[in-house]
Amino acid sequence: MSLKLFNTLSKSKEVFNPINANDIKIYACGPTLYNNPHIGNFRPIIIFDILFRFLRHHYGKNAVTYVRNITDIDDKIIKRSQELATSTEDLVKSVKKIYQDNLSKLQILPPSYEPHATEYIPKMIEMIKSLVNKNFAYVSDNHVLFESKKYKNYGELSKLSLKDIISGARVEVANYKKNPEDFVLWKPSKDNEPSWASPWGEGRPGWHIECSAMIAELLGPTIDIHAGGLDLIFPHHENEIAQSSCYHNAKMANYWLHNGFINFKGEKMSKSIGNITIIDDLLKKVNPMIIKYSLLSTHYRQPIDFSDDLLNYSENIISKWRDYIFEPTEKVYDEEFIDSLNDDLNTPMALMRIQQIFAKIKKDPKNIGLLNTFNCCLDLIGLVPSYEKNELNLDNEFIENIIFRRNEAKKLKNFELADQLRAELLGKGILLEDTKDGTTWKKI
Ligand SMILES: [Zn+2]
Secondary structure (H helix, E strand, O other): OOOEEEEOOOOEEEEOOOOOOOOEEEEEOOOEOOOOOEHHHHHHHHHHHHHHHHHHHHHOHHHEEEEEOEEOOOHHHHHHHHHOOOOHHHHHHHHHHHHHHHHHHOOOOOOOEOOEHHHHHHHHHHHHHHHHHOOOEEEEOOEEEEOHHHOOOOOOOOOOOHHHHHHOOOOOOOOOOOOOOOEEEEEEOOOOOOOEOOOOOOEEEOHHHHHHHHHHHHOOOOEEEEEEEHHHHHHHHHHHHHHHHHHHOOOOEEEEEEEOOEEEOHHHHOOOOOOOOEHHHHHHHOOHHHHHHHHHOOOOOOOEEEOHHHHHHHHHHHHOOHHHOOOOOOOOOOHHHHHHHHEOOOHHHHHHHHHHHHHHHHHOHHHHHHHHHHHHHHHHOOOOOHHHOOOOOOOHHHHHHHHHHHHHHHHOOOHHHHHHHHHHHHHOOEEEEEEOOEEEEEEO
16 A cells, blocks of 8 residues: 555545655755644644655655744744844744754654745845846835735645635734735835845845755755645745745745634633643653643544543553563554544554554463564654663573572462563563473563
8 A cells, every 4th residue: 555645735645656766855844943842833843743754665765854943033933022122033043942942752753854934035135136126026205025926826735816815804904015915025124023134135035935945955846745834825825935936946845734723711721730821831741652642543634632531541651561662673564543544544544553553462471472563653653752761781690589489489389470470571672481491581
């Protein structure tokens, strides 16, 4: 079974065909670091991390370039830095520290690049200049605006017509705009706001051009997959497509992936953890893998009800794994598990399969060979409770001691105890083998 992904552009599940299987390019819109990230910021980060891991699994570790940006300049950052009487740089720096700590606790792989928007201002200016020269954009009252209707496929991602956009009041009307649906590429900064020199005066970029510039510079004109939250389809991604397509005269991305929202049910959240929506606060109270399991238990495109019940449900499952988590010694995957992920990253199905494998191991020690598969599958979706990982460096004396106790138990025909001791070692990754010369052991 080949990988299929739901493409927002075609509104259907499509077989994933990379442009170049040795050089796959993905971009996901990252957070705006004005405040400690919300759990909603982490749903795309977690699911697209799995996409990254899964593509590496399919195509090879060096075949995938994944860019997840950091927005370090925008209205919210400016407003909050002013409230805190600090610079935007210092605010972003302090939030980033917490963000990175959250990422590492949740065992998110570092992307290939994690660019900051402000590092790409020269590229943004170059792109805007080109769009003005090609007559896709115009200068008005120190602003540069993209004239949406000049891009003939405008609305192709959101399936909105210009009429829908205007009548739905989805756009801001301003006197410097030729048409209400036009969007800002560059705008003047106020006196106390960060600014950069440009051909249109001191100012700063609009939000949408940031991603287009980082993609152009780091990945090139056309990428395989562009990903982000559902709320970014319009206007952010629609505008990214318009400006990038006109600048490069090429399609921006072949597949567009969007994750659904997280709902918080006040009454359900109030029991033990309260209405915690900031991931850093939640991580202080809840084990990271429980949070991760909870978020993966619903398909990424569906809305998810985040609640105490969901966290308890996940904890109940994960706690049983405690003694069975090991660094796999060889890569063995379960076909059904892989096929679940092949089906538009169906993580609820994949988790169910992991549970089935686990149940088999528990049921019959003969299935111990599946322990590697179990751990490989967990590892592939980044669901490894490392702090609960067992030490594989058990000293020989400890193992020999248990073997001795087990032999004694067998002599006394206490087979229940003997089996228990065997299982105890198994739980720590040590497999006992009874031979005619006595009991030997090996790490699994
Ligand atoms: Zn973006």
